[in-house]
Amino acid sequence: MKKIKEKLGFTILGLATVVVLFILGVILYDISSKGISVISWEFLTQPPKAGMTKGGILPAIVGTLYVSLITVLFSVPLGICAAIYLNEYAKKSTLTRIIRVSIRNLAGVPSIVYGLFGVVLFVQMFKFGTCILSSGLTLGLLTLPWTITASEEALRSVPNSYREGALALGATKWQAIRTNVLPYALPGILTGTILGLARAAGETAPILFTGVAFFLPHLPGSIFSQFMALPYHLYILATQHPAIEKVRPLAYGTALVLILLVLSLNSVAIFIRYYLRRKRRG
């Protein structure tokens, strides 16, 4: 009796796991089966044409790449520095505890609130206007907590003997960090960076009011131009376009390109981490 109950219980838990995997399967299957026929060389290399009912999504791809670049340039150096402080310098103090609580809370701030913050700070106060720079910095703030956490984890995995070895040879603390700790932590930091990049590329709410444009006939000229972005383009095609049914295939194509971009970044990161773990285990 007990055994049967146990079997039944474990089966239900297993079923729950299957349901979760099934949901992901449905998402990936639906998008790829309906999106694949849309993807062509033209779709990837042409701007939208005829009121966005024909043509491709090149400006949206390029816009997303530009913004992600700004995001990474802002959040990675800052994230690494903050992580160096937390892992190498900080002692167990109230200040450190408050910093950690702040980081976790920053990670929980809704993305649309980051959007509001970006409008006030970058668009209005700094007078950048709605542009790639404003959106990139807003997304940079949003990904910062993730970059810090990932970099700190990478630093924590560096064995203490690396630090002590350098210090014993007379190196200062900073020299030890720069020459011995950072190089060892670099692949782990890279993983975090790529995951942050994937997150930034898929976000829509923070860029809505800080620089993304409905339609632009040409590619952005500078970081002070407005831009098109893949997630926003999908939103437009799915809900705002006057001929929604007609552009549905294009929406599927855009969704597929976006998913492929995000998932390939994710898999690179997961692969690096997996490879690292194996190597370190020896």
Added chain:
Amino acid sequence: MANKERLIKYFFTFTGVLSIIFLLGIFFLLLYNSVPAFRKIGILEFFTSARWNPTSYTKPTYGILSLVVSTLMVTGGAMLISVPLGISCAAYLAEVATPMVREIVKPIIEVLAGIPSVVVGFLGIVLVGPAIAKIFNLPNGLNAINGSILLAIMSLPTIISISEDAITSVPEEYKMASLALGATRWQTLWKVVIPASSSGIIAAIMLGVGRAVGETMTVLMATGNAPAMPHSFLDSVRTMTATIAIELGEVPYNTTHYYALFVIGLVLFCITFAVNLTSDIVLHKHQEKLGT
């Protein structure tokens, strides 16, 4: 030399402290931009009136009650789905699955976490919506229940990974003791392991709630966005996040309506801050209790 070292240390300390500055900065900018709206409209009307109609020509109204209720309703519905599903999945991965299954399934769940919210919202329109319309015989399926299903999907990865960590961190001795007393693995799971990890699981649920409350694109695309007090899960609802997303692009800067949107942002910030801080404290206690 020592001087340079000290400067470097100060520099890194500063970058660490920046996180506090950013968090406070977000809060104070929201508050600063909310004040003009509070002055003009009065705090009481914001939180007691359910009528949100800032663009009315004759008498604009700014009650956010229906928006708050909509957000809580959609989030609550999402949790009804994702909490049992997520915890079962976490328990399976931590206690039942073979190491190989775990190694394969965990990265797959990370993939689910990586799906952009706008894609999930799109599926709400093309897949979930039509299905709901068919089942309940409605003209369209853009309503609260659609939003709940999508938010459940969005919050599942968070709930699964944090609960799994909590369940895995239960010391082996607890299980051994229970099994030695003749309990089955199933009884051990329910009577020993889950209770021992309950604070971690609660933290996981709270983080899931925080995620669902703050989600914008999925609810914006899938719930229909009618700004009225919802009566059932089949009503079209408009959440706080969706309201900001819809209206901020249309209002001129520095008008009462513009400031009123920052009030919504402030309320959102406070809700998610409270939820995250609580889960943080609960998780901290949990780790201290288990001595890890």
